Amino acid sequence: MSLLQEEREIIVNNEYVDNFDFAEVKEFVTNASKDLFISHHFKNKPKNKMLVQPRGGFPTYEKQFALSEYFVKANVDVLPLTVDSNTRLNDYATAKKMLRLSEENDVDMLNGYPLVNHGYRTTRKMVTHFNKPVSLRHGTPDARLLIETAIASGIFEIEGGPITYLLPYSKNFPLDKAFLYWKYVERVCANYSKLNEPINRESFGPLTATLVPPSITIVIQLLEMLLSLEEGVKSFSVSFAQQGSMNQDIVTGAVLKKLAKHYAAEINCSDAAINLVYHQWMGAFPMNKDSAEQLINIATVIASMVSADKIITKTREEASGIPTKEANAKTVANTQYTLGILNGLPNVVDEEEEEILTLEVHAIMEAVFNDSADTLWRKVFNSIKNGIIDVPFSPHIINHNNMITIRDAQKNIRIIKRGNVPIPDRCYAYEKGQCDLTKDTTSIVNDIIHDIGIMQ
Amino acid sequence: MSLLQEEREIIVNNEYVDNFDFAEVKEFVTNASKDLFISHHFKNKPKNKMLVQPRGGFPTYEKQFALSEYFVKANVDVLPLTVDSNTRLNDYATAKKMLRLSEENDVDMLNGYPLVNHGYRTTRKMVTHFNKPVSLRHGTPDARLLIETAIASGIFEIEGGPITYLLPYSKNFPLDKAFLYWKYVERVCANYSKLNEPINRESFGPLTATLVPPSITIVIQLLEMLLSLEEGVKSFSVSFAQQGSMNQDIVTGAVLKKLAKHYAAEINCSDAAINLVYHQWMGAFPMNKDSAEQLINIATVIASMVSADKIITKTREEASGIPTKEANAKTVANTQYTLGILNGLPNVVDEEEEEILTLEVHAIMEAVFNDSADTLWRKVFNSIKNGIIDVPFSPHIINHNNMITIRDAQKNIRIIKRGNVPIPDRCYAYEKGQCDLTKDTTSIVNDIIHDIGIMQ
Amino acid sequence: MKVVTGVVGNDIHVVANRLIDLSLQARGYEVFNLGVNTYLEEFFDAVVETGADILLISSLNGEAEGWGREVPRLKAKYKKLDDIIMMIGGNLVVGTGNAEDIIPRYKGYGFDIVCHQVDLNTGLDSLEEMLKERNLK
Amino acid sequence: MKVVTGVVGNDIHVVANRLIDLSLQARGYEVFNLGVNTYLEEFFDAVVETGADILLISSLNGEAEGWGREVPRLKAKYKKLDDIIMMIGGNLVVGTGNAEDIIPRYKGYGFDIVCHQVDLNTGLDSLEEMLKERNLK
């Protein structure tokens, strides 16, 4: 029995879990409709058509089904399945209890769909019914069981990664374990990819959605991509979220795309398909719902300027709470309309900004590669631990929190304290040069608070 | 008695008109609050702040007052006063009757505010009450009485011109008369401009809002600007409307701004302030009100890319009818929010397109100037009459309607039949080269119908 | 079959008018297009002059209501207009109205077919139906 | 005056928590910040351990309701927690709720101050008022 097989048996041997019939699952994936594979859509969509994917998860099967129905009516391209926060932290007991309360009382006691508790047999009915690709959104450091359940359900896009689903999503889950658990996920995805179209893996670029500079975002995207391709994944999406400055987004998209190709080639994985995903604004939203709609629409314009392959949407109700299915479907319809009428987009290139950002990314990547550990995941692990990678506003105890960023007059995110991150001196001087640093500390702290709320 | 004075007396001697007290009006303008002058705001606004102006006119004083109140609450920069279609064609009798019906029955029987019937004494109360600059939108070939009434009311921005308020707005009003009547308007504006801040004149760039190519729009903007500056106007806004391709809009804005400066200098009027105004989409709107909001929002993004000094807004109810005050105020609030969160706009320059467009405009302008007539207005008159200037979809009998335009794949408006318009051969070849002209006539007609409705 | 068409009153919205002209011709009608800014008298005069079977009026800018009210009085002045099919379409009120209120009102003014914010082709299809019903086609 | 604060349950929204820490310190409190992902027992243990006067709980991700229901049972297990001021704020329901329903419910769970989607500074102002009322400041 292979190591993977052994691990698998331990994982599925869990009191909250369906009894897995792996032979049947293999059969199912092999014969599954191509339409369920987003990798198939990426390959065959018209060049400039951006796929539209909302977010959304409700506790009960009925409500999740109704949500999907609304999305399909609104002309969705990719259906979401967002998992609740208990499942994310493997707390299936609480999830079970809250699911029962939600079913009994017609009030939602969970902020997402508890996939493990529902199980793959039930969920697959919904997925195959709609015959649209489904994307799994979770935020789970140990997602092994979740991903087995997802793929068995017909969900062929898996978001996340050991860094992006840990640093923003956990306080003290052990980072080294996360790498190993995600290694398992990558292998499962790679294995299933051989049966039919590839399973697509997607990294979660938004991170904490709070003043993360593009260099950190890109480095983490590249590293998760490498860790995934290493294990044999053949279709991967790098992503990032709207940052607050249109130009910085365009530059970030260009550099990310260019360097993803470059580093994939370095490990001889140029045969893998690499896609670019853009998230509508992920930070603090305005309470005013009309304003929220303007913000969402602008995000769609920027996504087009960035030439994203997929856009992940928000709703007018973001600031108030889990959105209703109506509000959620409305965004999908609006986004599709907007993409249809956005024409004659100029091709924007900002060479200076691209150069600075490229230098920063290369420098951090080099520092990671230069770590003395034997495997890539250990190098990355060490780099986070010693602050070579540092994510602003991460709640995780391992994260250094020594990098400080603020916005310049154009609302570009700039690094004003680099901490241990090896930002080259020239770039560091450039970044600081854009900002007014003559202010005292109190007003800089006030600026940061203001910068978090720029869209409000 | 000067000629102007004589004409003035004939004009105001009209059974539907207030008895004019010109001495009092002069006194009023001289002492009027600077805040009422948009020219003052253009001069003193922060560099990148675009002024936001909605459209709107209701028949009764009470409803117009309530509309303005809503606008002010929504943080408007410039208030509109849109005049009804009877007043536009000097049909004050019908306007009077419909105003009475509207007042008696609480149903609107007019599509705008009948300014002449209300008179300046009444209207001034409203204008001074809000103490915001007001812009007069009409579409009147003979606007002499209307403008006298407007300025006496405290309305210090006058839209229109002999070409832009005639070719889209009239079937058979004599064009030569329109030039003379507008000459009167320019002089009145120039005279009043000496008393306080300048009265701002604005040309109406959208024309028929239907497949008008940028070269025609720009030529007409420049000519109306020259006709106005010639008479002593010191503050002038050139304008155009969203065309359907972001890049074409950016190019149009850049060329228009550059050439307005150039031609103003040619007649030694570099001392006049020239502003750029952008109209949100003026063509056929989508019936779906949510879609309409996306369209409006995108227009705001493009206006920012174009660096307009003022934006004129539409509403989610455009396709359905005269908008309610609520819908109208909502657009203002949304547009202000959007302008606030739009940051880091890239500076886009498309040299090739700019060059082509500049060549086209220069060629048409030269042809106009080369006309043998003695004055500029007669040269322009002849040029329209012989088709050197040709506006697609003009309802006016004098317009040639021989130019045919369609959209290319990027939705740029391209000239595929130039008629008598002296588009240089190189440019003409370029324009046609962007389009698929192998199709038969029926499918080209179908394409045109489709192109009119691209935003629907 | 002869159709007189145009846009009523001080209304200068010409785009639909151009398309109506094309569509009617494509459907085989003989079209007399008076264009925009056409007063009621001009329409009736043209019908008499051309011996048209159908009068198809457009209104977009909200003036329709005001003109519609004049139709009965004015039409009564003309002899031989009783058999004509009268049709009106476009945007028939100022502001937003709903078809249930609008259609009966305009039928009261003497219109046989009333198309408020109805697509042109749908409108022309209902014209054909009426022609069939009345055995005119 | 001592405050224990943190974000309850499996909730990892840290941004407000960082700002709360700064604001409380700026207002002169001694702050024990347990951070995100803190269970009810940990809060109560920390109050006992530090001898805090105030327990200020945040919840953003919609879990509050589930945890709130546990408060009375759990609090009863601890002695000497009766005088403590209990405060909760953030986004206190899944989906959209309104304050009129939410506040009495959470008061029933034992919270003295309940701030559903209330700005931090407004919330902290009402804390000061309560402290004054109770003559603690």
Ligand code: B12
């Ligand atoms: C382009 C436009 C203009 C251009 C017109 C250029 C020109 N000469 O044609 C300009 C900018 C000059 C203009 C001016 C004005 N306009 Co205008 N305009 C429009 C706009 C944006 C599009 C019209 C258009 O061309 N549509 C494309 C064509 C193909 O579609 P359509 O006209 O809707 O027609 C379709 C159907 O109605 C149908 N149809 C038409 N007639 C008939 C007849 C029959 C029998 C049938 C079956 C079907 C049918 O066929 C067409 C295809 O399906 C509309 C709003 C909208 N719809 O988005 C406003 C609109 C029509 N305008 C309006 C108004 C009020 C004016 C002004 C008075 C200014 C003002 N106060 O705002 C002036 C008019 C001056 C005058 N004397 O009439 C209002 C009318 C309000 C109302 N009814 O309550 C509208 C609805 C805008 C608004 N919401 O305020 N306008």
Ligand code: B12
């Ligand atoms: C950024 C963000 C994230 C980031 C968080 C990064 C991090 N580690 O902090 C990421 C992307 C990782 C994330 C993840 C998730 N999120 Co989140 N997130 C947000 C978002 C967009 C902004 C939050 C923020 O930072 N705001 C800025 C800070 C300064 O403001 P604040 O948190 O609102 O706090 C203010 C007040 O509430 C007040 N306050 C807070 N606590 C207290 C206490 C007291 C006593 C007082 C007086 C005041 C007070 O002070 C602050 C300043 O005024 C909000 C939506 C929004 N508000 O716009 C959703 C939101 C909070 N997230 C939500 C959810 C559900 C999740 C997920 C479960 C994913 C999902 N299903 O969608 C996961 C959570 C996983 C988990 N284990 O908890 C929901 C909560 C739903 C609900 N309550 O019904 C929201 C509302 C989005 C939504 N509409 O669905 N999220």
